[in-house]
Amino acid sequence: MAQRRVQNMEATSCLDAHHSKDSYVFKIVLLGSSSVGKSSLAYRYVKKDFRDSLPTVGCSFFTHILSLDNATIKLEIWDTAGQEKYHSVCHLYYRGANAAILVYDITKKESFEKAKVWLRELEKEFLHDEIIIVLVGNKLDLSAEREVTLQEAKDFAVTKSMLYMETSAKTNHQVTELFSVLAHELLKQEQQNEKPSHTTHRMKSNIDLRETRFNKIKCCQK
Numbered sequence: 001m002a003q004r005r006v007q008n009m010e011a012t013s014c015l016d017a018h019h020s021k022d023s024y025v026f027k028i029v030l031l032g033s034s035s036v037g038k039s040s041l042a043y044r045y046v047k048k049d050f051r052d053s054l055p056t057v058g059c060s061f062f063t064h065i066l067s068l069d070n071a072t073i074k075l076e077i078w079d080t081a082g083q084e085k086y087h088s089v090c091h092l093y094y095r096g097a098n099a100a101i102l103v104y105d106i107t108k109k110e111s112f113e114k115a116k117v118w119l120r121e122l123e124k125e126f127l128h129d130e131i132i133i134v135l136v137g138n139k140l141d142l143s144a145e146r147e148v149t150l151q152e153a154k155d156f157a158v159t160k161s162m163l164y165m166e167t168s169a170k171t172n173h174q175v176t177e178l179f180s181v182l183a184h185e186l187l188k189q190e191q192q193n194e195k196p197s198h199t200t201h202r203m204k205s206n207i208d209l210r211e212t213r214f215n216k217i218k219c220c221q222k
Helices: 038-047 084-094 109-125 140-145 150-159 175-193 196-201
Strands: 021-032 059-068 071-080 099-105 132-138 163-166
Touching (some): 021 038, 021 084, 038 059, 038 071, 038 132, 071 084, 071 175, 132 175, 163 175
Parallel strands (some): 021 071, 099 132
16 A cells, blocks of 8 residues: 655644654545536535536645544545546546545436546556545435436445445535545555554654544445
């Protein structure tokens, strides 16, 4: 895995070792067709607001810090362009990613098929256990216009060992849960891969810029 632990983090002069936490940075890329809501999902999660975005040019970048279990996690969220003309360069943005969110619009079957293309691109760059992938059906607020059934999407996610969730950036349905679940999975995988000899290199800090607590969340929309 390409997880990276924070190398530099500002600290106050009153560090308390009893309340210090391990710090991690994880890179997440958002992939999918144009207008499926990738930018809106990132903006909703980070800015706590909804915005209809113009098509992304190249790549946009967001960061978010949360506290989870005994760790402080910084998520670097890379929102890639969905237009076909940028497809050939997008792989430059998702190299070194720890996780990918494949987004499609549940009201457009074509965007679901395009998500499968993005998946094939990821499979060229990463081994199976090198990256966590979440398939996300966005625009659940338009469920009356659905072209991709819930079962169809869930079945595809299972066959490819992906997590699955349906969201609405507009109504904020399961947006926070999406990133929280992903952060939890990334942290769990990182801790499982750590060796005892690495513990001496961990940065300790009592900084907690944003507190996020949640119980175990099921990743599939019921």
